[in-house]
Amino acid sequence: MVKIQKVYGSEILDSRGNPTVSATVQLTDGSMGTAASPSGASTGKFEAVELRDGDERRYGGKGVLKAVQNINEMISPALENLHSLTVREVDKVLIKLDGSPNKAHLGANATLAVSLACARAIAAHYRMPLYRFLGGAAAHELPVPMMNILNGGAHAGNNIDIQEFMIMPTGAENFREGLRWCAEIYHTLGRQLKKKGHSTAVGDEGGFAPNLASDEEAIEEILSAVETAGYSGRVKLALDAAGSEWAENGEYRLPKRGTRFSSDELIDFWEELVRKYPIVSIEDPLGEEDFPAWTKMTERLGDRLQIVGDDLFVTNMERLQKGIEEKAGNAILVKLNQIGTLSETLDAIELAKKNGYKTIVSHRSGETEDTFIADLAVAVNAGQIKTGAPCRTERVAKYNRLLRISEC
Numbered sequence: 305m306v307k308i309q310k311v312y313g314s315e316i317l318d319s320r321g322n323p324t325v326s327a328t329v330q331l332t333d334g335s336m337g338t339a340a341s342p343s344g345a346s347t348g349k350f351e352a353v354e355l356r357d358g359d360e361r362r363y364g365g366k367g368v369l370k371a372v373q374n375i376n377e378m379i380s381p382a383l384e385n386l387h388s389l390t391v392r393e394v395d396k397v398l399i400k401l402d403g404s405p406n407k408a409h410l411g412a413n414a415t416l417a418v419s420l421a422c423a424r425a426i427a428a429h430y431r432m433p434l435y436r437f438l439g440g441a442a443a444h445e446l447p448v449p450m451m452n453i454l455n456g457g458a459h460a461g462n463n464i465d466i467q468e469f470m471i472m473p474t475g476a477e478n479f480r481e482g483l484r485w486c487a488e489i490y491h492t493l494g495r496q497l498k499k500k501g502h503s504t505a506v507g508d509e510g511g512f513a514p515n516l517a518s519d520e521e522a523i524e525e526i527l528s529a530v531e532t533a534g535y536s537g538r539v540k541l542a543l544d545a546a547g548s549e550w551a552e553n554g555e556y557r558l559p560k561r562g563t564r565f566s567s568d569e570l571i572d573f574w575e576e577l578v579r580k581y582p583i584v585s586i587e588d589p590l591g592e593e594d595f596p597a598w599t600k601m602t603e604r605l606g607d608r609l610q611i612v613g614d615d616l617f618v619t620n621m622e623r624l625q626k627g628i629e630e631k632a633g634n635a636i637l638v639k640l641n642q643i644g645t646l647s648e649t650l651d652a653i654e655l656a657k658k659n660g661y662k663t664i665v666s667h668r669s670g671e672t673e674d675t676f677i678a679d680l681a682v683a684v685n686a687g688q689i690k691t692g693a694p695c696r697t698e699r700v701a702k703y704n705r706l707l708r709i710s711e712c
């Protein structure tokens with residue numbers, strides 16, 4: 305029977321030039337898989353722990369040699385003795401070996417890289433494309449892109465509070481067409497900003513980061529680009545407020561706008577924005593600890609708006625279960641490294657779907673060339689993918705993988 309022969313980790317760079325963890329798994333039949341962990345900037349408080357060395361002499365303390373060492377010295381020997389080879393078995397070993405509630409011992413960056421590399425190696429063993437191995441015969445749906453084309457918040461050094469302004473080609477016939485519309489709108493927006501004398505520098509995920517007067521002006525600019533490109537009515541808007549970043553002493557302070565809102569006032573603000581603009585989805589409109597306000601907002605706007613928990617749910621079954629019970633939000637953002645194993649991610653997706661929550665598979669602002677999330681989105685028929693602008697190769701790699709899958 306085929307077994308794991310070798311697991312090894314290494315330190316590589318992410319798209320911000322910070323170190324991250326890569327793992328390679330080799331099976332006894334020669335099948336191999338490699339995967340890398342991404343890394344967030346606006347990370348939720350309840351995410352699994354990303355282990356960093358803290359040694360200021362290397363990468364300003366951001367090195368991941370400890371996590372790599374954990375792979376080579378602890379995870380590798382534990383997995384090499386495994387008798388049955390399934391991703392779930394592998395993840396069970398990782399979870400048990402870690403022993404903490406949040407992967408603080410081994411590091412979620414270590415466990416995730418190994419978990420995903422194992423999935424790839426096993427898929428290679430069965431000679432199956434990754435999405436087919438993960439999703440079986442049921443995998444059939446290409447996701448609608450939620451493409452970030454304008455950045456603010458923690459992802460950009462401009463004066464816009466909302467972190468991500470995204471376009472969704474909801475009227476497109478298929479993935480290829482939708483992606484083309486989005487890329488055309490992105491380029492139109494770039495030309496438009498340049499013409500008006502704005503900067504066309506980009507944020508971490510490739511969205512433009514101009515110094516506009518307000519979040520509303522950012523929306524107006526995008527809508528104008530959508531119209532010029534010829535897609536009015538067929539492309540909708542999605543926002544990621546990253547509202548946890550604004551939470552301060554039981555209130556919300558939008559630092560760039562210089563306004564303070566109570567939870568209720570912030571919900572009013574969203575209601576007004578949704579009334580004015582074709583916004584179909586808002587992620588983290590409120591803070592990660594403000595469950596009651598999430599429930600209120602879902603009650604008020606949930607029938608006309610996708611309300612997405614990112615920092616709120618952190619791809620964690622327990623937090624999602626709490627959200628389901630309290631009717632907080634109606635969709636979950638799925639980020640593998642928030643929880644640290646593939647199986648736990650699949651379980652969160654299943655729980656969401658069973659309870660009528662929409663799912664969006666997502667990248668992190670710090671990414672690598674790894675395209676695992678493209679396969680995952682198709683495998684679970686997530687319906688939506690959030691993976692940045694079409695001008696940074698680490699994001700484009702995911703779109704290109706989806707284009708190739710669409711041709712299978």
Ligand SMILES: O=C(O)[C@@H](CO)OP(=O)(O)O
Pocket residue numbers: 343344345346347348468509544546614637666667668669670
């Ligand atoms: O908030 C988010 O949804 C993500 C990805 O866009 O950002 P980060 O990876 O910095 O948490």
Ligand SMILES: [Mg+2]
Pocket residue numbers: 544546587588614615637
């Ligand atoms: Mg988010």
